[in-house]
Amino acid sequence: MTTPRSERQIRFMLLEMGTVSHNNYGLWRHPENNRHRFSDIDFWIEQAKTLERGMLDALFFADTLAVSAGFGGSTTVALREGMHVPILDPLVVIPAMAAVTKHLGFAATSSTTYEPPFSFARRMSSLDLLTKGRVGWNIVTSYLPGAAANFGIEPMAHDKRYDRAEEYSDVVYKLWESSWEEDAFRLDRGAPMVSDPSKVHPIAHEGEYFKVMGPHLVSPTPQRTPTLFQAGSSDRGREFAARHAEGIFIGGYTEDILLSHVTDIRRIAALAGRDHDEVRLFAECNIICATTDKEAEAKLADFMKLASADGYLAHRFGSGMDLTRYGLHEKIEDIIATGGPGADHMARYPFPAGWTVGDIIEDAARLDRKRLFVCGGPSRCADAIERWSDSFDLDGFLMRQFLSPGTARDFADFVVPELQRRGRYRTQYEGTTLRENLFGRGHKRLAQSHPGAAYRRAMAQPVLAE
Secondary structure (H helix, E strand, O other): OOOOHHHOOOEEEEEEOOEOEOOOOOHHHOOOOOHHHOOOHHHHHHHHHHHHHOOOOEEEEOOOOOOOOOHHHOOHHHHHHOEOOOEOOHHHHHHHHHHOOOOOEEEEEEEOOOOOHHHHHHHHHHHHHHOOOOEEEEEEOOOOHHHHHHOOOOOOOHHHHHHHHHHHHHHHHHHHHHOEOOOOEEEEOOOOEEEOHHHEOOOOEEOOOOEEOOOOOOOOOOOOOOEEEEOOOOHHHHHHHHHHOOEEEEOOOOHHHHHHHHHHHHHHHHHOOOOHHHOEEEEEEEEEEOOOHHHHHHHHHHHHOOOOHHHHHHHHOOOOOOHHHOOOOOEHHHHHHOOOOOHHHHHOOOOOOOOEHHHHHHHHOOHHHOOOEEEEOHHHHHHHHHHHHHHOOOOEEEEOOOOOOHHHHHHHHHHHHHHHHOOOOOOOOOOOOHHHHHHOOOOOOOOOOOHHHHHOOOOOOOOOOO
16 A cells, blocks of 8 residues: 555665765865764764664665776876766765664665676675675666776676676576575574584586676675665666665656656556555755745855866766867767767766756756755755655755765754654654665565565475474
8 A cells, every 4th residue: 555645754874985976076175074074983883873864775885896987088187186087986984873873774875787696696695694684785787987997897888787697696696585584594503513514505506797607605684685776767777776775766857857757767667567666766855954934045155166177077078978079069969869889878968958058057067956955944844855755756865075075964853753743854863774764663574576676595494293
């Protein structure tokens, strides 16, 4: 049964990256911003404690495998702006945060194009054990041209990357779900037996992209398969997300496009046999909050003074499109139509009709023009969040940061109590795993309708004495 939109608990994750600047450029210079401490483990410990105090579902790590070289035709702007470089490996940071929290989840991005599935499956299972079931995987196929060069392979076409991702998913599902039976790890001193050899199985996978024998090297974990996220925006990406992801990030430069993508994802997921409440849809949001509307507006004005257009442009055009080659009055749609580096990728993110290069540059650093943006006191922010959730059929939001820890702290102090007062936000965590945070107590494993569940082994039934 689908929960009515107006009664839906609204879920939040904080968007993070182990770097100085992620999605808000220039603000690292703000005197209250702690992003310069990104390489200090205490920074992450403090961040995790704040998020758990605010009862967010998870801290969500984006990642990259190359320095963006689109805007300006080189890596100069990205390096100067600190745009995703230098950057830490998110899987290394998670254990320290897990050690100081009990409920907060941690989702990390990893690429199916460059990461071998066998070693990745072991690392994620290790994290699931160490965090007691609080990890998730954001499945990406990696579009940056520089990533292929870093791994010494030829760039793969968009649809080929998704073909590989489909097989990659099958491999890790087999390792996580079927390699070890539930009671294979015994530590039976009487036998004596650590693991029952008859209940540990190779997967013997042979496909177009992978050949993996197994067995998996880690015994069953609280979730077995980590909670799965995906953010594909192309037609193929949305199909993949609707089939595999439990949490799907919905994009779109306009509210009409956002709504159309939500509707399409819901439709495809239903055709795949997945219930409405078995898939959680999230969109990125931008929240600047304070005790009053006036104080929040003063924060926005303060932030706007430091916002860097170059940083935003380097991020948006990291796929290879170099706007510096064009005149300010040239239309974006004409540039995309002529093709060239980055054109195919940018065509999937429609801009307003008639927009020019000059419009893009002028708009880039306008923080108040971001989609799903609100600036105000608790009531104004809560009103906007409820409207977004109900109008667009969204289950929750991936919150972009302006300051660290300011954005998360303000959300916990001002917005959470107001949403709780309205009955739209949890007052305690639902369970002990990330999947339970999203789907409720008892939902520790993949839903039966998920394709990964097909690899589960049936539990042996006990033989009853006559």
